[in-house]
Amino acid sequence: MTLATQLAETKAISPGRADRGAAERRRGLSSPAWALAPAGAAALGLALHLALPDRQPSAALRPFTGLLAAMLAGSLAMAALGRTSGRPGAWARHRSPLAAGIVLTLVAWDLLTLKLAWLPLPYFPGPDRVLGAMWEDREALALSAYHSLRLLACGYAAGAAAGLACGVLIGWSKSARYWGMPLLKVIGPIPATAYVPLAMVMFPNAFISGVALIGLAVWFPVTMLTSSGVADVPAAYLDVARTLGAGRAHLIFRVAVPAALPSVFLGLFMGLGAAFLTLIVAETLGVSSGLGWYLKWKQGYLEYAHVYAALAIMSLFFSGLMTLLFKARDRALVWQKGVIRW
Amino acid sequence: MVTAGIEAATEPSSLHLREVCKTFRRADGAEVVALDRLTLDVAEGEMIALIGPSGCGKSTLLRMIAGLDRPTSGSLRVGSQPIDGPGAERGLMFQDPSLFPWKTVRRNIETGPAARGVLRSHRGEVDEYLRLTGLEPFADSYPHQLSGGMAQRAALARALINHPKVLLLDEPLGALDQFTRMRMQDEVVRIWRARRTTTVLVTHDIDEALYMCDRIVVMTPRPGRIERVMDVTLERPRHRNDPRFLELRAEILEMLHFAGDEPAEAEGVAS
Structure with missing residues (x-):
């Protein structure tokens, strides 16, 4: 069966045919x-x-x-x-x-x-040489991965915490929205990496400026999506909670925030992507440690096997963190229709 | 009967509305009078119905009693207490059950006590309300797993566990099918008779009002006014085919110009 007919078969939508297509596909693959x-x-x-x-x-x-x-x-x-x-x-x-x-x-x-x-x-070493490089340079790679993780964790935590706080404030309070939104609109769309020249002179050391840059990159999407999630909480939930005797703290943290969680997680995902990008840029430009720095260092010596080794580790490292966030979301949003998995 | 455990912990209270007006400003700047000098007293433990076509201001009135909206002029009191914002002593239930989707049924019912910081001493009561509303097997289910009737019962339990002095029901059964609806009417009446909570029921359904309430307030739209207040003196439990029930029903239809021999004047009227 050619790929085209296979695709046609699996995409057949007419009832009966779709079922048969699915059955065939299952049988075919197993x-x-x-x-x-x-x-x-x-x-x-x-x-x-x-x-x-x-x-x-x-x-x-x-x-x-x-x-x-x-x-x-x-x-x-x-x-x-x-x-x-x-x-x-x-x-x-x-x-x-x-x-x-x-x-x-x-x-x-x-x-x-x-x-x-x-x-x-x-430029294109084989898997043998890449594995060899990974083994031979394991200490430097492990140390680089550790430094990257530390910088990423600090920056992401700082940015997410600030983003959640700002998002709830802007989403809930009208005056915070009045002053906060224009600021967000002006600062937010600039990629955090554009602040590299500024960050290098503003902070006492490279690590802190890296944390600040990653934090900024994470802060914007988290703030934006948290605030829109909180602002869009159905009025009926808030009305019902009020008539049940809920005070302001309860309304914000027990009604608005949980209702906004799907949107908040969207912000956290976008923030994580932005954090990876900013991490690597920060490491190649200023911070003298981590996987990004290792990449640039090895490229300078044309040691491409090491470059691929670092890329492979980066991919494991980043996709692992993404998976972790997905798991956290599935747990937190178990109440959502369609996400339910026991 | 399980209702033994849910004797009112708070005394029900009377409700007094004096010359209540509510005007809205439309987008084009024109003022719309939603309620025009409405005066009404509801006795302690009484269940009254507000019926009338859409636009007669019955939901607006209910929201003002709940404290979610403020009147343009006039006063609203619960007992001798003026109504100033929403509070736990006036429970509200909408047509949409509005259960919090991220909470299980049990947690939804716990919301009131939790919000008032008294959950610890009310845990046993939560079980009682789950039993009362037949939701025990669904205590740990999420709202999207419930049928419409179950969701409404959960919303009712959530409102009742606060022992409100006044219970406000805004077309609570409007979205249910006929059979579930009749069963729920019996359920609400049963709980009301055990608790004697002063209840205001907004409904489109004349049969529902006649079946459940002591008095029926018939309202007319634009501006919202009370057309007439009708006492329903039928003894309980009531029967839907009682000739006197049907007589009262005909009378209300007449009043709303739906008896059939003259064209309806008010548009947008649901059954």
Whole structure:
């Protein structure tokens, strides 16, 4: 079946056909062939990796051989798990095509670089060299990741706290809105990174100016969405709470803020994205530590394997934080229709 | 009966409205008189209905009794106390149950005691109200998981747990289907008879007013005025097919020009 017909099949909306399409798709993705695909891809990759001669210098420890072996073992375990019933088994069946895709991508990367040398060095090192760089420079990378995390955590916490406070104030109080909104409209849209020249002279050290920049980047979306969430709380909730004897504090913190939470979380997500961007810019421009700084330092020496290693760690690190925030939101908004998962 | 536990902790109170006027300014600057010198007394423990076509100001009046709106002129008192802003002694329930969607049924019912800082001593009562309204199995459900009738019962329990001196019901059953609605009417009457809370019911439904209330205040629109106050002396429990019930019903329809032999004058009137 070509991709086009497959798409047509899955997108068929007419009743009956849609059901059949979904059933076929399910069957297609969980068939025994798919269950063994990751293991097959890993075995193929390992065979090619061992059989073909290297056309580029490889890392001393040959870590990619180990990774391929580990992936082969993992894929076999996954295939075995997929044969069991229950949730872990279903998860393994659902994820095995994806796992196969990931393994194949790594194998293709290995072939294009180390084995065929179709991509030029030093800009495109193979997975072997990147893994080697990661291992060899593990202390500096761990320290950089720690510094990045510390700066990000301080900046994000400061920005989110300030944003929540300002957002509630502007959303609730008319006079705060009168004075606050114009200020927000003037300051907010400027990217926080534009303040780098200012931040470097305004604060006693690079760490504090980094915190300030990230905080500013987070503060704007959090303030904006918190205030609109609080201002848009249905009047009926507030009326009912008033007739139940609620005072101002109760109205703000027990009615308006919980009702505004979906909007607040939107602000927190946007803030996190802005925080990542600002973190890396701040680290490459002023702060002399962290993953962004490491990236620029290694690029200066044309050590691209290290650059990719840092990028890979950054990706894990950022997507992990995003996932954490998603989990927090799902917990806090369990009452929302459609978000419910027990 | 479970109602034994919910004897009124607060004495019900009378309600006095004197020459109450309310004017709104429309967007084009024109003044609209929503209520025109309305005077009404409601005795302690009485249940009265406000009926009339849309635009006769019945909801506006209810919001003013609740303290959510202020009259342009005139005075409103609960007992001898002038009404000055909303308070827990006047409970309000809307047509939309307006349950807080982020709270479970139990937490919704707890809102009043929690807001007044007396939740600790009222926990047992929350269970009683859950039982009273038949919501025990749904105590930990969220509002979107409830049916319309269950949501209204939760909203009723939330209003009643505060032991209001006056209970204000703004078309509380308007959005329910006919069967749930009749069942809820019985439920509200049963609780009211146990508690004897002074109750003002705004409704579009003449049968509902006749079935539930001691007096019916018929209002006319633009400006909102009292057309007539009618005593309903039928003994309780009432029957919807009682000939005297049907007689009173015909009389009210006549008053509102809906008897059928002449064209209706007032537009925008719901059943």
